[in-house]
Amino acid sequence: MSVLQPVRGTHDLLPDEARRHRLVEEIAFDVARRYGFGEIITPIFEFTEVFSRNLGETTDVVSKEMYSFTDRSGEGLTLRPEGTAGVARAFISGGLSQHLPLKLFYRGPMFRYERPQKGRLRQFHQLGVELLGVEGSQADVEVIALAAHILEALGLKDNVRLELNSLGDAASRANYRDALVAYLSGRKDQLSKDSLERMERNPLRVLDSKDESDRQVVADAPLMQDYLNDESRRFFDEVQNGLAAAGVPVTLNSRLVRGLDYYCHTAFEFTTTALGAQGTVLAGGRYDGLIGQMGGPATPGIGWAAGIERLSMLFAGEAPVVRPLVLIPMGTADAAVGLAQRLRHAGFTVETGYSGNMKKRLARANKVNARAAIILGEEEWARQAVAVRDLDSGEQEEVPLAALEDRLSRFR
């Protein structure tokens, strides 16, 4: 351990990267607002049970990836590994069932103890949405259309593919699970050791295996869609029709499974091939049972989350930087301070150098991509004027102080 290194799997977002990160967030939130979503900010840690009881005891996230600790009063707390459970908890704590349907947007750090890789960190950032209180498939359609819209706004439309599946309701899922286990049990000798474990913990995961032999077994396995009951079947059809109407292209993937237990019906992922082993950029699904299971009023919900670092790596756009004006005092330091404040209060972005002769100060102005330099020479100052130099054209003129804001307005 070297104290001068960031903790494994954590990263500093240095100014250039921080700007991209914030821009991605803002683009996403801007689109979400158009769909009526408002921001919710919940704590980054919760009582451990908020996650351990609701994500599923056997899931990887709960069984081996949580940053859990005991605080000074002996409470078991956990740094949030995902956003939905905390939002659901806040929904209940805050009595928000009075405000359904509810559309929430969130963003912020998440924590999972995993082996870091490209696009996979121990502290990473997600943005996501939750739509609570709508039973019908319009909610699924709107939330997925919003996701597609955000990815499009980020210029990623051609880099991602939407994969969709239905996990059915609880009854359908249980039936299917039994059928799948029965099928797999007859072929244990052909399954990888990972998949034999999956059969015990979460049989649906076997469908997702990358092992060649597993894939051959899975190719002939029973399909979820054949086990959907009428209700689930109809719901899935509605979602597909709605997405078609919204103009969102879909790839059906009957092997798409979600990692957390609370999902039902709609499950989806936007995937890319540009991030190595980390193909998922944005993923989510419906979780009708979660809030009731947590002890709140039975409330359906659907949502998704996206990894901001992953989005940021794919995002080609440049975060705009305001071009400042640079003030250059020549033996007029106090006057420069006063003028800088005057211009900042008038809404200009003003930088002042801290040392050096004019040559150095102009060179630095260049480096910060300044639009213009305002030179406070003693002679001009005596005439109540300054020299204004356009750093793009090189043109320079003397401007009376009284007219300064006016003359500078074109450099805004």
Place this chain on the structure above:
RNA sequence: GCGGGUGUAGCUCAGUUGGUUAGAGCGCCAGGUUGUGGUCCUGGAUGUCGUCGGUUCGAACCCGAUCACUCGCCCCA
């Protein structure tokens, strides 16, 4: 948690079969202009060669451990 690769200036990277003061480009600083930038010229500073230990007369180079990054598995955003 498992397996592979990598680790030399702020950045991108050279560094011959182990041999003495470890290099380049970019960037940075200074000067060429005691009130004028972006180009150009000149000069300068870079560094526990990831860390610790071992082999050797001698290690950036060989060996071991460790840390970090990276690729894949697991899993996921």
